[in-house]
Amino acid sequence: MRKIGYLGLAGLILAGLAFGHNVAIVSDSLQDREVARLLKWVLAFAVVIFGGVAGTLAYAVYRFRSRPGDTGLPPQFRENPRLEITLTVIPLVIVLILFVLTAQALVKINRPIAGALGVEVTARQFWWDFKIPEEGIRLSSELVVPVGRPVEAKLTSADVIHSFWVPSLAGKTDAIPGQVTYNRFMVTHPGNYYGFCAELCGPSHAQMRFRVLALDPKDYRRFVEALKAYRAPEPQTPEQRRGQKLFLSRCAACHTVKGTPAAGVIGPDLSILGNRVSLASGVLKNTPANLVRWIKDPAAVKPGAKMPAFKDQLSDADLEALAAYLESLKLPGFDFAALPKY
Ligand code: HEC
Ligand SMILES: [Cu+2]
The missing domain is CATH 2.60.40.420 (Cupredoxins -  blue copper proteins)
Structure with missing residues (x-):
C-alpha cells in the first residue's frame, strides 16, 4: 500500500514540474495568460481525479488479489448511498469551480481594454x-x-x-x-x-x-510617423521608371501606392512593398523573383486568387521592371526581415 502511495506522489510531483514548464502555451499575451491559468486548474483536477481513480484501482487489485486457499466468491456488496452521493457531489463541485473560473476568464478577455x-x-x-x-x-x-x-x-x-x-x-x-x-x-x-x-x-x-x-514602441512611433509622411520615392533607374509607368497603367485600378495616382482599393496597399517580409499575403518570401512569379500568374501561387494573370500581357522585361519599381518602394531604416519569428 505504501509503495502505491509513493508512486502516486511521484506522479503528482512530475505533473507539478510540467506545470512549471507551461507545456501547452508558449506566449504570454493577455489572453494566453488567462488560458494558461485555466489550463493549470483543469490539469490539477485531472491529476487528482486520475490519481484517485488509478490509485484506488491499483489498491483494489493489490488488496483483493486472489490468494492460495481462496474458495468461492468474495463478499458481495450492493448499493452504497454515501459513496454514490460523494461521487456525484465531487464532480459537480469541480465542474462548478471550472465554470466560475472560465466565466471569469471570458469576461476578462472580452472586456474592452482602455488605451488599446x-x-x-x-x-x-x-x-x-x-x-x-x-x-x-x-x-x-x-x-x-x-x-x-x-x-x-x-x-x-x-x-x-x-x-x-x-x-x-x-x-x-x-x-x-x-x-x-x-x-x-x-x-x-x-x-x-x-x-x-x-x-x-x-x-x-x-x-x-x-x-x-x-x-x-520607439521603432513603432518612428515607423508610423515615417509612413504618415511617406510619398513613394521617384524612380531612380530607367528600369524603375518603366516599371512605374506599367504599374500606373495596369495595376493602379486595384492597388494603392501613396504619393502616386495609384489609389485602387480592390487589392492590397503596395505603398511600402520594399519593406515587406512577405508577398501574396504571407505566402512567399519578398524577393524580386517571387514578385515576378506572382504577377505572372497569381492563381498558380494561390488557386482562386482575385488578381488577374499578366503572363500573356507583359514580357519578362516588363515583369522585371515592375518588380524593380515595387521593390524600390520603401521606408528607409526598417529591416523587418531581422525580427525573430514566432
Ligand atoms: C483586378 C484587380 C487587380 C489588378 C489589376 C492587379 N492586382 Fe495585384 N492584387 C489584387 C488582389 C485582389 C490581390 C490579393 C490576392 C491574394 O493575396 O489573394 C493582389 C495582390 C498583389 C500583390 C501581393 C500583395 C501582398 O499584400 O502580398 C502584389 C505584389 C500585386 N498584387 C501586384 C500587382 C501588380 C504589379 C499588378 C499590375 C501588373 C497588379 N497587382 C494588378 C488585385 C489586382
Ligand atoms: Cu479566409
Missing part, C-alpha cells in the same frame, strides 16, 4: 487589410503594432466568413460579413508573428496568411 490600439481588420478572399484609424494609416498583409500596448482588432469580412488567428498571440476569432467581432491581444516581445485564416473560405484558404510585426 484599435485596428480595423477586413478579411477578403484571400488576404487581410488593416487600418489604424488613430494613426491614419493603412497596411495590407503585414500589420505593424507596438510591443507593450494592447491591440483591439475589430474584425469584419468583405465576402465570406474568415477567422483571424495568430497562434502565438491569441485565440481565433471569426471575421463575419456585416458584423464586427473583436480579437484582443498584447505583444510582449518584438517579432514577426505568423497569422492564418482559420475558417475554410475557398480554394486558397490555407494560403490566406498574414504577419503581425511587433516593434519596440
Whole structure:
C-alpha cells in the first residue's frame, strides 16, 4: 500500500514540474495568460481525479488479489448511498469551480481594454487589410503594432466568413460579413508573428496568411510617423521608371501606392512593398523573383486568387521592371526581415 502511495506522489510531483514548464502555451499575451491559468486548474483536477481513480484501482487489485486457499466468491456488496452521493457531489463541485473560473476568464478577455490600439481588420478572399484609424494609416498583409500596448482588432469580412488567428498571440476569432467581432491581444516581445485564416473560405484558404510585426514602441512611433509622411520615392533607374509607368497603367485600378495616382482599393496597399517580409499575403518570401512569379500568374501561387494573370500581357522585361519599381518602394531604416519569428 505504501509503495502505491509513493508512486502516486511521484506522479503528482512530475505533473507539478510540467506545470512549471507551461507545456501547452508558449506566449504570454493577455489572453494566453488567462488560458494558461485555466489550463493549470483543469490539469490539477485531472491529476487528482486520475490519481484517485488509478490509485484506488491499483489498491483494489493489490488488496483483493486472489490468494492460495481462496474458495468461492468474495463478499458481495450492493448499493452504497454515501459513496454514490460523494461521487456525484465531487464532480459537480469541480465542474462548478471550472465554470466560475472560465466565466471569469471570458469576461476578462472580452472586456474592452482602455488605451488599446484599435485596428480595423477586413478579411477578403484571400488576404487581410488593416487600418489604424488613430494613426491614419493603412497596411495590407503585414500589420505593424507596438510591443507593450494592447491591440483591439475589430474584425469584419468583405465576402465570406474568415477567422483571424495568430497562434502565438491569441485565440481565433471569426471575421463575419456585416458584423464586427473583436480579437484582443498584447505583444510582449518584438517579432514577426505568423497569422492564418482559420475558417475554410475557398480554394486558397490555407494560403490566406498574414504577419503581425511587433516593434519596440520607439521603432513603432518612428515607423508610423515615417509612413504618415511617406510619398513613394521617384524612380531612380530607367528600369524603375518603366516599371512605374506599367504599374500606373495596369495595376493602379486595384492597388494603392501613396504619393502616386495609384489609389485602387480592390487589392492590397503596395505603398511600402520594399519593406515587406512577405508577398501574396504571407505566402512567399519578398524577393524580386517571387514578385515576378506572382504577377505572372497569381492563381498558380494561390488557386482562386482575385488578381488577374499578366503572363500573356507583359514580357519578362516588363515583369522585371515592375518588380524593380515595387521593390524600390520603401521606408528607409526598417529591416523587418531581422525580427525573430514566432
Ligand atoms: C483586378 C484587380 C487587380 C489588378 C489589376 C492587379 N492586382 Fe495585384 N492584387 C489584387 C488582389 C485582389 C490581390 C490579393 C490576392 C491574394 O493575396 O489573394 C493582389 C495582390 C498583389 C500583390 C501581393 C500583395 C501582398 O499584400 O502580398 C502584389 C505584389 C500585386 N498584387 C501586384 C500587382 C501588380 C504589379 C499588378 C499590375 C501588373 C497588379 N497587382 C494588378 C488585385 C489586382
Ligand atoms: Cu479566409
